[in-house]
Each structure stands twice: as C-alpha cells, then as structure tokens.
Amino acid sequence: MFDNIRIAHLSTVYHTSFILMGTDWLERAGIHAEWKLFASGPDIVNAFANKEIDLAYIGLPPAIIGIERGVPIICIAGGHVEGTVMIARKEFGTLYELKNINAVLAQFKGKVIGSPPKGSIHDVIINNAIEEAGFDISVKNFPWTDFVLEALVDGDIDAAVGTPSLAVAAAHANGARIVFPPDALWPSNPSYGIVVRKELLDFPDVITGFLELHEKASNFIREKPGDAARIVSGITGIVDEDFVLEAYRISPKYCASLPQDFVDSTMAFIPVLRRLGYISGNLSESKIFNHTFIDNVHKGPSHYK
Numbered sequence: 001m002f003d004n005i006r007i008a009h010l011s012t013v014y015h016t017s018f019i020l021m022g023t024d025w026l027e028r029a030g031i032h033a034e035w036k037l038f039a040s041g042p043d044i045v046n047a048f049a050n051k052e053i054d055l056a057y058i059g060l061p062p063a064i065i066g067i068e069r070g071v072p073i074i075c076i077a078g079g080h081v082e083g084t085v086m087i088a089r090k091e092f093g094t095l096y097e098l099k100n101i102n103a104v105l106a107q108f109k110g111k112v113i114g115s116p117p118k119g120s121i122h123d124v125i126i127n128n129a130i131e132e133a134g135f136d137i138s139v140k141n142f143p144w145t146d147f148v149l150e151a152l153v154d155g156d157i158d159a160a161v162g163t164p165s166l167a168v169a170a171a172h173a174n175g176a177r178i179v180f181p182p183d184a185l186w187p188s189n190p191s192y193g194i195v196v197r198k199e200l201l202d203f204p205d206v207i208t209g210f211l212e213l214h215e216k217a218s219n220f221i222r223e224k225p226g227d228a229a230r231i232v233s234g235i236t237g238i239v240d241e242d243f244v245l246e247a248y249r250i251s252p253k254y255c256a257s258l259p260q261d262f263v264d265s266t267m268a269f270i271p272v273l274r275r276l277g278y279i280s281g282n283l284s285e286s287k288i289f290n291h292t293f294i295d296n297v298h299k300g301p302s303h304y305k
Contacts, residue, residue, distance in 0.1 A: 005206060006034045008044045008056035011145065013165050013232050013244050014080065014254070015057045015192060016217035022231035025216065029209045039144045042119045048073050054197050055210065059083075059121030060190040060266045060288070061273060067287055068279040072198040074287075077211050077294040078262050079218070081253045081304050083191025084125050085167045086113070086180035087152070088159035094179045104179055105133045112138045114148040114157035119278055122161040125186050128272045152176060163191075164250035168243055182251040188265040188304070194256075204293065211297045215256035222254050222303060255303035258294050262304070 009017035017035070020026055026033050036053060038044045041062030047053045049071045057079065066073055092107050113130075115123045118141050130137045140157055142148045145166055151157045153174050160166065160176075170176035194214060200207060221228045229244035263285060273279045 004032045004034050005055060005200075005210070006036060006053045008036050008038050008047055008053040008058070010038060010040070010044075010057060010192075011165075011236075012057075012083070012163050012192070013236065013239060013247050014083075014163075014221065014251070016079065016214050016221065016254075017057050018232040018235050019217035019220060019228060020213060022235040025213045026210070029213060031206060031209050031213075040117045040120050042117050045069075045071060045073075048195075048197055051197070054200050056195050057192050058195050059192055061121045061124045061269050061278075062119045063193070063195050064266075064269060064273060064283060064288060065119050065278050068281055068283060073195050074198055074201075074290045075193045075195050075258075075266075076207060076290050076292075077194040077214060077256045077297075078190065078258050078302075078304075079192040079194060079214070079254070079256065080251070081188050081191060081262060081265070082182035082186075082251050083163050084122050084161055084185060084189060085164055085178050085182050085250065086126065086159055086161045086185070087167050087170050087176045088179045089174070089176055092159065092179055094177065095181065095184050101129065101180070101184065102133045102135075105129065105135055105137065108137045108159055109135050110137070111158035112140050112156075114140050114142060114151050114160040116145055116148065116162060117141050117143055121189065121191060122163075124269065124272060124276065124278070125189065126161045127276055129185050131275070149173060164247040167250060168246045172243075178250070186265070188261045190262055190266045191251075193258075201290065207293045208297060211256060211293055215298055218254045218256050218303070221248065222252070253304040255298075256294060257298040257302040257304075258289060258291055259302040259304070262302070263289060
C-alpha cells in the first residue's frame with residue numbers, strides 16, 4: 001500500500017486538483033496525498049522519469065513524449081478537453097470576426113506568439129497551426145505561464161496561447177481578448193488527463209479510490225461552479241471566485257472518462273509530434289491509455305459535451 005501518494009499538479013484553476021486539495025475527500029477515503037506544484041507538463045514528465053511523483057495532472061502531448069522516451073507512465077483517466085486558447089490585444093481580429101483560421105493567423109506574420117514550454121500541449125497546437133498555414137510566425141516559449149502573461153502585457157510578444165485561466169488574467173491585465181476559442185485549433189484536444197507511474201497499477205484500490213473522487217470533483221465543477229470556485233479561490237489565495245468562474249465558462253468540458261473522441265484526438269497528436277521533431281517513433285493506443293480503472297468508475301456516457 002502506498003503510505004503517501006505523490007501527486008503533481010499545475011496552477012490551472014479548473015483542474016480537479018484544487019477541489020481535492022481544498023476538501024477532505026481524499027483523507028476520508030484513506031488516501032494520503034502529497035501535492036507538488038510544477039510549472040508545466042514537460043517538467044512533470046521529468047519528475048516521473050526521476051521517480052519523484054506517482055500520479056499527475058498533465059496534458060497528453062508531453063505525456064506521449066515521455067512515453068516515447070521510455071518513461072514508464074500511462075494515462076488512466078481524462079479530465080478536460082479543449083483547454084487551449086489564443087489571446088491577443090484588442091486591435092487584432094478574432095475568429096468570430098474574420099471567420100477563418102488562416103485569416104486570424106495572417107495578422108501575426110513576422111510577429112511573435114508566446115507559449116508555455118516546448119512539448120506542452122499549447123506549444124504543439126500552435127506550432128501545428130502555424131505550420132499548416134505556412135506563415136512566418138515565431139513561437140517564443142516560456143518556462144511558466146506567468147511569464148507569458150508578463151511578456152504580453154509588456155509588449156514583448158504579440159499574442160499568446162495557453163489555458164482559459166491565462167485568457168482571464170490577460171483580459172484583466174490589459175484588455176486582451178480571445179482570438180481563437182478553445183474548440184477552434186484542435187477540437188476535443190485532451191487538455192489534461194490523469195497519468196500514473198506504472199508501478200501504481202499494482203495498487204488498484206488507490207487508483208480506483210482516487211478516480212472516484214476525481215469524477216466526483218469533475219461533477220462538482222459542472223454542477224456547482226460557484227461552490228467549486230469558492231474552494232479554488234481559497235486554496236490559491238491569489239484569484240477570486242469570479243476569476244475562477246470566468247475560466248470555467250470559457251471551456252466548460254469537464255469529465256473523468258476516456259471516450260473514443262478523447263482517445264482519437266490524442267492519437268492524432270502522434271504524427272504532429274513526429275513532424276515537429278518531438279518524437280521519432282510511433283505509439284499504439286495501448287501504450288498511452290489504460291481504460292480498466294476509469295471504465296469501472298465511469299460507466300455511463302461522458303460529460304465533456
């Protein structure tokens with residue numbers, strides 16, 4: 001039995017990590033968690049490689065990169081889809097206004113778009129969009145999302161990709177607005193899932209207990225967003241409830257299940273990751289996903305849509 005499960009999480013306010021940190025649900029289930037904050041998905045993969053963590057909230061592209069590198073991890077549940085938005089100052093047109101992805105991207109020819117680190121889901125999605133459009137647009141990567149926001153406010157970059165939380169923060173900081181909504185650049189993209197070190201698979205009671213509460217927290221966010229936002233605000237001590245609610249509303253697709261469209265969207269990253277040079281080989285679905293536990297916990301249709 002794991003005496004203490006080491007859980008990696010990000011600062012993303014709509015992850016169920018903040019609900020589980022802000023309640024006694026895990027403790028009452030007999031799960032003793034040690035929470036560790038990381039800057040990005042790639043940093044979490046490195047922590048897995050160094051055996052520093054047992055379970056993580058992470059975007060699927062960096063997890064795929066880690067699996068291809070030989071890091072012994074696997075995705076056991078979903079969490080959220082469509083968590084990447086692109087934001088820019090008010091003078092730039094939005095997809096709603098310009099009606100066409102390439103028309104929006106054309107505004108940024110010769111300019112710089114900020115992104116979280118190389119290999120993060122946001123980095124992969126924007127580089128793929130730029131490559132498909134064939135435009136000369138630079139992507140500047142930052143180790144922390146906070147640095148992306150600072151660069152946008154300071155005018156060091158012209159636009160940015162990141163989570164809905166980044167969009168809310170940028171709107172408050174300098175009036176930036178969303179030019180690509182979360183469903184535009186990569187529909188159903190797996191913004192995060194629950195990934196574990198394979199050694200944890202030998203402790204099914206721990207996994208099942210955690211996933212039951214992860215699903216409960218996902219339902220809580222969807223069904224009682226005000227109460228959820230209050231918990232998240234209290235845990236972070238940085239953002240208020242209205243900030244969290246805004247982030248929830250931008251991309252409200254929360255669930256713990258692993259439906260086929262989640263899996264298919266994930267698998268579609270593999271040729272893109274190869275083309276971008278982030279991986280060199282191929283991976284089967286069974287190398288990335290283990291459905292056993294979540295299929296027992298979440299038996300009905302998914303709640304993403």
